[in-house]
Amino acid sequence: PCPLCPIGCKHVAMLRGFFADEHEVEVVEAGYDYEPVYALGSNLGIDDPAGVLKLCLLCDSYGLDAMMTGTMLAWATEAYERNLVGLEETLVEPRWGDADGYVEMVKHIVDMPNEFYVSMAQGRAYRGLGEDFLMTIGGVGLAGYHTGLAFVVGTAIGARHSHVSNAGYSLDQRHLGEPLDPVKTVETLVEEETWRCILESCGVCLFARRVYDINLVAEALAKLGLRRSIEELKETGRRIYALKYRFKLREGFSFKNLKIPARLFETPSANGRIEPDDVKKALEVAEHRIKEMVEKYAPAM
Numbered sequence: 001p002c003p004l005c006p007i008g009c010k011h012v013a014m015l016r017g018f019f020a021d022e023h024e025v026e027v028v029e030a031g032y033d034y035e036p037v038y039a040l041g042s043n044l045g046i047d048d049p050a051g052v053l054k055l056c057l058l059c060d061s062y063g064l065d066a067m068m069t070g071t072m073l074a075w076a077t078e079a080y081e082r083n084l085v086g087l088e089e090t091l092v093e094p095r096w097g098d099a100d101g102y103v104e105m106v107k108h109i110v111d112m113p114n115e116f117y118v119s120m121a122q123g124r125a126y127r128g129l130g131e132d133f134l135m136t137i138g139g140v141g142l143a144g145y146h147t148g149l150a151f152v153v154g155t156a157i158g159a160r161h162s163h164v165s166n167a168g169y170s171l172d173q174r175h176l177g178e179p180l181d182p183v184k185t186v187e188t189l190v191e192e193e194t195w196r197c198i199l200e201s202c203g204v205c206l207f208a209r210r211v212y213d214i215n216l217v218a219e220a221l222a223k224l225g226l227r228r229s230i231e232e233l234k235e236t237g238r239r240i241y242a243l244k245y246r247f248k249l250r251e252g253f254s255f256k257n258l259k260i261p262a263r264l265f266e267t268p269s270a271n272g273r274i275e276p277d278d279v280k281k282a283l284e285v286a287e288h289r290i291k292e293m294v295e296k297y298a299p300a301m
């Protein structure tokens with residue numbers, strides 16, 4: 001868990017393994033939560049908990065993003081099954097459910113012994129093959145759910161460049177069964193994330209976001225001598241958001257380069273099928289809206 005948190009949402013498993021023949025057993029702690037278990041478990045067809053934990057541990061020890069690693073392994077397995085790549089590229093036969101094989105592949109992602117693994121390490125589809133089933137947006141592996149339009153758009157436009165930036169899934173969840181308007185979706189996502197900028201700056205865990213609403217945050221800050229009106233707090237959130245985006249844009253992020261994998265449109269979400277035109281519209285609106293905010297709140301020096 002994060003230091004001093006009384007909730008402790010994170011889980012730690014004791015992974016028992018043999019480090020030598022006979023009874024030479026060692027027990028190591030493996031941290032896990034929902035996303036790594038999805039990305040390195042069900043996403044790869046692995047139903048053996050020890051196999052999933054082994055992969056989680058390996059990613060942690062290498063400092064690899066578990067979600068992105070699982071995404072790349074899944075892509076490689078499908079690309080192999082479709083004969084887009086062969087053993088000369090993968091070096092290990094990728095097979096759904098084969099945790100030991102995936103362990104070897106993760107090691108290759110780190111060692112990068114050939115061009116294939118260089119692209120795996122960079123999170124790219126090897127030679128542009130099978131991009132329609134490379135489940136990334138903006139170079140980031142997707143979270144383990146497919147809730148609807150807001151999830152896709154939220155992942156694409158998050159200032160923090162992550163699905164947790166604005167919780168598009170939560171917006172989808174609140175509107176299950178109702179079609180979402182792309183323009184309103186962008187407005188809500190941007191508003192949510194500007195508010196999250198304040199919560200994160202105050203050190204409030206996003207899981208407690210329904211507890212710390214804007215009034216309570218203003219009250220808590222006032223107790224510390226930081227008196228801010230609700231509007232001032234919102235303005236600060238917008239400034240932080242714009243500064244994050246200024247950084248993102250400076251580092252090469254471009255709305256035009258965003259590619260949404262075709263599979264997200266082919267596979268019905270919890271809110272039904274997502275229309276490519278709705279995503280396109282949302283991204284156009286987002287680009288305009290966000291660039292306007294950047295110019296206003298974080299103008300170039």
Ligand code: SF4
Pocket residue numbers: 001002005006007008009010205206207
């Ligand atoms: S993520 Fe939030 S709830 Fe979980 S341990 Fe950290 S502070 Fe606590």
